[in-house]
Amino acid sequence: MPLLECRGLVRRFGALVAVDGVSLAIEPGEIRAVIGPNGAGKSTVFNLITSTLKPHAGEVFFAGEEITGLPVHRVAQMGIARTFQRCHVFPALSARENVRIAAQARDVRRWRFFGGRTVVAASLAVADEALEQLRLTRHAGMRADMLSHGDQRLLEVAMALAQKPRLLMLDEPTQGLSIEETDRAVQTLRGMLKKGDLSVLLVEHDMEVVFKLADSITVLHRGRVIADGAPDVVKTNVEVRRAYLGESG
Amino acid sequence: MIRFGIVAIVGALVPFAVPQYALTVIVAALIFGLFAMSLDLMVGYCRLFSFGHAAAYGLGAYSAGLILIHWKLPLLIGIALAVGITVLVAIPIAWICTRSTGVSFAMLTLAFAQLGYAMLFRFRDFTGGSDGIAGIPRPPGPFGMDWFQARNGYYFLVLGCLLGSYLLCRAIVRSPFGAVLAGIRENEAKTVALGYNTRAYKITTVVLSYGFGGLAGALYAGFAGYASPELFFWLTSGHVLVMVVVGGAGTLVGPILGAVFFVFLEHQLSQVTDLWPLAFGAIFMAFVLLAPQGIWGFLARVRKDSNAAA
Amino acid sequence: MDFVSFALTQCLSALSQAAILFFVACGLTLIFGIMRVVNFAHGVIFMLGAYVGYTAARISGSFIAALIVAPIVVGIAGIAFERLLLRHIYGRREGGSDLLLTFGLAVVLSELIRLAWGAQPLSLPAPEPLLGALFILGQPFPVYRVFLIALGVVAGIGVWQFLERTRAGLLIRAVSQNPEMVHALGVDVGLVRSGVFGLGCAMAALGGVLAAPLLTAFLGMGTNIVIDAFVIVIIGGMGSFLGSVIGSVLVAFVQVIGTYYFAELALAFMYLLMLAVLIVRPGGLLGKEE
Numbered sequence: 076m077p078l079l080e081c082r083g084l085v086r087r088f089g090a091l092v093a094v095d096g097v098s099l100a101i102e103p104g105e106i107r108a109v110i111g112p113n114g115a116g117k118s119t120v121f122n123l124i125t126s127t128l129k130p131h132a133g134e135v136f137f138a139g140e141e142i143t144g145l146p147v148h149r150v151a152q153m154g155i156a157r158t159f160q161r162c163h164v165f166p167a168l169s170a171r172e173n174v175r176i177a178a179q180a181r182d183v184r185r186w187r188f189f190g191g192r193t194v195v196a197a198s199l200a201v202a203d204e205a206l207e208q209l210r211l212t213r214h215a216g217m218r219a220d221m222l223s224h225g226d227q228r229l230l231e232v233a234m235a236l237a238q239k240p241r242l243l244m245l246d247e248p249t250q251g252l253s254i255e256e257t258d259r260a261v262q263t264l265r266g267m268l269k270k271g272d273l274s275v276l277l278v279e280h281d282m283e284v285v286f287k288l289a290d291s292i293t294v295l296h297r298g299r300v301i302a303d304g305a306p307d308v309v310k311t312n313v314e315v316r317r318a319y320l321g322e323s324g
Numbered sequence: 325m326i327r328f329g330i331v332a333i334v335g336a337l338v339p340f341a342v343p344q345y346a347l348t349v350i351v352a353a354l355i356f357g358l359f360a361m362s363l364d365l366m367v368g369y370c371r372l373f374s375f376g377h378a379a380a381y382g383l384g385a386y387s388a389g390l391i392l393i394h395w396k397l398p399l400l401i402g403i404a405l406a407v408g409i410t411v412l413v414a415i416p417i418a419w420i421c422t423r424s425t426g427v428s429f430a431m432l433t434l435a436f437a438q439l440g441y442a443m444l445f446r447f448r449d450f451t452g453g454s455d456g457i458a459g460i461p462r463p464p465g466p467f468g469m470d471w472f473q474a475r476n477g478y479y480f481l482v483l484g485c486l487l488g489s490y491l492l493c494r495a496i497v498r499s500p501f502g503a504v505l506a507g508i509r510e511n512e513a514k515t516v517a518l519g520y521n522t523r524a525y526k527i528t529t530v531v532l533s534y535g536f537g538g539l540a541g542a543l544y545a546g547f548a549g550y551a552s553p554e555l556f557f558w559l560t561s562g563h564v565l566v567m568v569v570v571g572g573a574g575t576l577v578g579p580i581l582g583a584v585f586f587v588f589l590e591h592q593l594s595q596v597t598d599l600w601p602l603a604f605g606a607i608f609m610a611f612v613l614l615a616p617q618g619i620w621g622f623l624a625r626v627r628k629d630s631n632a633a634a
Numbered sequence: 635m636d637f638v639s640f641a642l643t644q645c646l647s648a649l650s651q652a653a654i655l656f657f658v659a660c661g662l663t664l665i666f667g668i669m670r671v672v673n674f675a676h677g678v679i680f681m682l683g684a685y686v687g688y689t690a691a692r693i694s695g696s697f698i699a700a701l702i703v704a705p706i707v708v709g710i711a712g713i714a715f716e717r718l719l720l721r722h723i724y725g726r727r728e729g730g731s732d733l734l735l736t737f738g739l740a741v742v743l744s745e746l747i748r749l750a751w752g753a754q755p756l757s758l759p760a761p762e763p764l765l766g767a768l769f770i771l772g773q774p775f776p777v778y779r780v781f782l783i784a785l786g787v788v789a790g791i792g793v794w795q796f797l798e799r800t801r802a803g804l805l806i807r808a809v810s811q812n813p814e815m816v817h818a819l820g821v822d823v824g825l826v827r828s829g830v831f832g833l834g835c836a837m838a839a840l841g842g843v844l845a846a847p848l849l850t851a852f853l854g855m856g857t858n859i860v861i862d863a864f865v866i867v868i869i870g871g872m873g874s875f876l877g878s879v880i881g882s883v884l885v886a887f888v889q890v891i892g893t894y895y896f897a898e899l900a901l902a903f904m905y906l907l908m909l910a911v912l913i914v915r916p917g918g919l920l921g922k923e924e
Contacts, residue, residue: 125517151519163517165510176507179500180519191499198500238518373730375674375737424912427672430733431864432912435905438857442902558857562741569734602749605741612734613722 076139078103078274079155079242084123084133086116093119095298096133101242104272108285111295112319117278118160120295121246124276125157126150138241151180156240158231160247160278166220170211170230173219174202177234198237205237208267210259225256229263236267244276249284261287294318328491335483339476347475351482353587355544358486360567360579361493362536367565368574369497369505370529372422375430375561376437379417380534382556383410383440384541386451389460389551398465399472403542410538411531418530422523434558441556456552460545472546482543486580489536493576496532505529509574566608572618581620639771644890646770650779652886653786654848657841658859659866659878660793661834667810667873668830671720671732675739676838677860682743683708683839684851685751688758697761704843705836712835715739716828740856748853755852758843782844789837790879797875806830810873858904862889865908868915 077100086094094116101107109117122128124135126147134143142150151157165173178201184194206212209229214222219230228248235243248264249257261284268275268288279285285292285306292309294302296318302309309315339347359381366372388406391397397405421432444451451457462478464470471477496502507515508522516522545551554560563586571582586604594600615622662676673679686707687700694700719739723731759765760778767774797803808816809826817823842855849855866885870877885907892903 127517146521147516148519148521151517157517159514159517163511163514165507165514167510168506172503172506176503176515177518179503182500184500186501188496188499188501191501194500195503234518371730373733420909420913426730427733427864428868428912431861431908435861435908438861439902439905439909442905446902559741559744562737565734565737566741598749602742602745605738605745609719609735609738609742612731612738613719616726616731 077101077136078105078138079124079276080136081120081124082134082136084120084135085131086119086123086128087131093298094123094130097295097298097300098133099293099300099303101274101276103241103274106268106275106277106288106290108277108279108289108292109295110279110282110285110292114297115295115318116298117295118246119298121157121244121276121278124150125155125244151238154239154241155244156235156238156242157244158228158235158246158248160250162224162227162231164219164227164230164234166218168219169216170219170222170233171199171202171206171215173230174205174233174237175199178202178205178237178239181239201237201239202233205233208236209233209263223256225252225260228252229260232264240273242274242276246278247280248277249279249281257281257284264288328487332487335487336480339479344475347479349587349591351479351547353584354479354482354486355540355547356564356567356583356587357580358482358489358543359537359540360564360571360583361486361490361576362533362540363564363568364573364576364579365493365496365529365533365536367568368572368576368579369502369509370526371509372526372530373426373430373565374433374533375558375565376433376435377533377537377564378556378558378560379433379437379440380410380414380537381541381544381560381564382437382444382551382553383413383534384538384543385545385551385555386444386457386541387538388542388545389457390450392460392463392546393457396461396463398469399462399546400469401466402463403539403546406542406545407535407538410541411535414531414534414538415527418527418534422526422530434561437556437558437561441553444553444556454553456550458550460549460551462546478547482547485539485543489539490576490580493536497576501525501528563604566604568618569616570608570611570618572620572622572624575618575620575624578618578620582618585619639773642771643773643775644894645887646775646783647779648886648890649786649883650782651889652882653782653789654841654845655859655862655866655886656786656790656879656882657837657844659863659870659882660875661837662863663867663870663873663875663878664806664830665834666867668806669720669724669827671724672736673831673834674733674736674860675743676736676834676863677856677858678740678743678747679708679712679835679856680838680842680845680859681851681853681856682711682747683842684758684846684849684855685747685756685842686839687843687846688751688756688851691758697758697764700758700843701840705840708839709832709836713828713832716831720831721824721827744853744856751851753853755850757850758846760847778847785844789840793875802829861904861908865904865911868908868911 079101082098084094084097097120109120111117119128123130126142126145129144134141136142137153137155142153175198178198179194182194182198187194206215209232211226211229211233214226219227222230232245232248249260252260265288277289289306291304292306293300294309294315301314301318302312338350362380363374363377366374384406387409388402391405392399392402417436421429424432445453462473464473472481504515504520504525508525512522541555567582567586568579571580571585572578590600593603611618617625658676658680662673665671665673683704687704690703691697691700720735723735764778764781766777768777768780797807805816805821805826809823813823862885866878866881869884870881888907889903896903
């Protein structure tokens with residue numbers, strides 16, 4: 076059974092149909108990249124899955140349960156973690172605290188007013204592990220807004236990981252990163268994703284990153300899926316080339 | 325904790341060191357300190373600006389006053405009941421207000437406070453209308469306790485409530501719950517995306533804030549012996565907001581200092597000049613413009629800088 | 635026939651109310667549209683207009699003088715406030731500073747008014763020609779209210795044409811949509827902002843002078859009207875001139891109907907209305923969750 080399944084998602088903004096009947100399915104452990112020219116609707120699909128936006132038609136299923144239109148925090152609770160296109164962290168808090176709060180979200184004891192020490196300790200352990208995985212441990216004590224842009228993006232990924240998700244959704248994780256930062260990010264991500272059955276849905280513009288990380292690719296163009304499959308297949312797909320390069324014929 | 329202990333000890337010695345008339349002013353300052361600290365939970369820790377916190381104060385005061393006058397329950401029980409009533413009323417208020425953010429939230433809180441104000445006049449048989457209720461007693465008990473009936477005794481009651489509330493608030497703010505409030509303050513969208521039901525956190529914070537504010541109001545009723553409609557008026561909400569901002573939002577201690585600062589200043593200056601409220605507002609604006617982190621926030625930064633330099 | 639004439643006079647009454655509300659709400663919405671600042675002091679500025687108008691009328695003996703002097707004086711004061719104080723908090727990361735600063739202004743202004751004019755309500759009667767009543771379908775109706783409706787319509791059309799047809803109006807509309815772009819085109823955006831703030835204050839002050847003959851000038855007239863104006867701006871949409879017109883009419887009608895049927899709740903009515911509006915549209919001014 077697919078971990079995530081979208082059926083016929085439609086979302087309009089006024090007269091513009093940003094997402095026009097998009098369906099896709101992700102298996103457990105799969106790394107799927109969603110690509111497409113600007114304005115293809117990639118981020119909108121993301122927002123529809125995480126329920127930040129509600130679809131005008133279509134459904135989203137996660138692990139067999141329908142999650143369409145659920146409150147955003149409920150979707151996150153079910154095991155979906157995401158990063159944002161414009162990097163979202165807690166600026167004035169330390170990197171460690173950023174990730175700890177993310178880790179704490181899964182702890183049912185997080186409502187505690189008193190006796191919270193065990194909760195804090197538990198979430199700190201998870202946080203430190205995530206920071207380690209993303210090679211951010213040496214920056215753990217620094218304020219999040221003092222980190223370099225690349226490190227902030229990795230911090231966001233660490234936060235997402237600390238939520239112990241089943242589906243990790245990365246929205247343009249390498250945007251704004253230098254070549255060297257991108258390499259480091261890709262290496263880190265690849266190492267992290269090799270173990271375990273974490274599923275990943277990834278929006279990316281950088282094709283090299285896509286080909287290094289993804290098991291399969293979905294191509295969007297003008298709100299529709301025009302290709303779906305293994306990277307090699309998609310690479311040679313005529314429609315895809317036309318969408319990106321505007322070739323005629 | 326050591327600093328807290330020192331403060332507690334100093335506080336305990338105060339009634340024996342100052343003249344009696346000064347004690348009255350000090351009690352008023354401490355009550356306002358509690359009121360201001362209660363607002364800080366909302367404003368400083370959750371960035372929920374309220375223009376209607378007078379509602380908590382007024383609710384606490386009027387509830388306590390009416391209970392103590394009509395039912396003649398022991399003072400402590402009357403105060404506890406008043407807090408309970410304030411908390412209960414705060415729940416639907418919090419639920420409605422937190423549906424909005426920013427200015428809409430502020431206006432909603434103001435609306436509720438002004439509604440309360442209007443209701444005082446509507447039900448004037450019950451609440452005494454513009455005269456308010458007077459002659460609020462401090463009935464003894466339970467177990468025949470009556471130490472709070474004396475001026476010194478009431479001082480200790482207020483001091484105890486303030487210190488106890490401070491410890492409670494501090495625990496709340498440092499708890500896992502408090503960490504989520506920090507997240508909401510820094511980036512609410514992100515906090516939601518992490519899986520937190522931020523609405524529920526905000527409602528809880530508002531209710532807690534009203535609860536402590538109601539305690540302050542109830543203590544005031546017992547202290548002054550009367551409750552009047554000004555307690556609900558928007559200027560009261562304004563004064564306490566000023567105390568929080570000038571004292572230093574988000575520090576718990578700052579607002580208490582802000583309250584003490586203002587009560588003393590008002591006491592001194594109002595005898596000398598009629599321009600006092602004007603100065604009050606002007607000082608507030610100066611702080612918003614020049615020192616938004618408030619007195620305590622400024623001092624904290626100075627201390628941090630000197631620690632870093634050391 | 636009785637009912638028709640009664641309903642008609644009630645409608646006209648509501649429209650005259652709408653005129654005053656419009657003067658206040660229009661300024662508030664324009665200020666918000668341009669600067670994303672909610673001017674909490676707008677109600678007190680309305681009140682200031684009434685008091686300044688009172689003094690102007692006292693000195694000159696002319697109501698018209700009040701109508702001219704008050705908006706000018708208050709408008710200039712508004713510009714001064716904006717240039718000297720308000721502009722320092724644009725673009726602060728932690729929101730809320732504009733709320734606090736304008737709230738502080740409201741407190742300070744209230745106190746200044748109390749100190750300068752005293753705590754007693756002051757009466758500013760309408761001028762001779764506007765006293766008395768017309769007869770509409772047999773029912774008497776105050777001439778002054780007809781004057782208000784006329785003035786409201788004239789002002790509404792005037793502001794509309796100003797925004798649509800003049801270059802200044804174009805600049806205002808442009809800045810409310812994309813200030814950076816306008817700045818890049820070489821326009822002094824700061825000047826536009828100051829101008830709009832002054833205009834908004836002037837309109838509110840005019841509203842205050844117009845309201846004074848009906849309400850007298852009293853401390854506290856500010857709090858009620860700022861809630862009204864806020865409700866109007868929520869209903870009409872932030873920064874929307876047309877919205878402030880429609881909203882003013884709607885709110886005025888609701889108020890008139892409400893006061894008639896629920897007279898006991900009169901004091902609380904606007905607060906209940908605002909609660910109702912915000913419950914239905916919690917997004918308030920921005921129309922969506924911030």
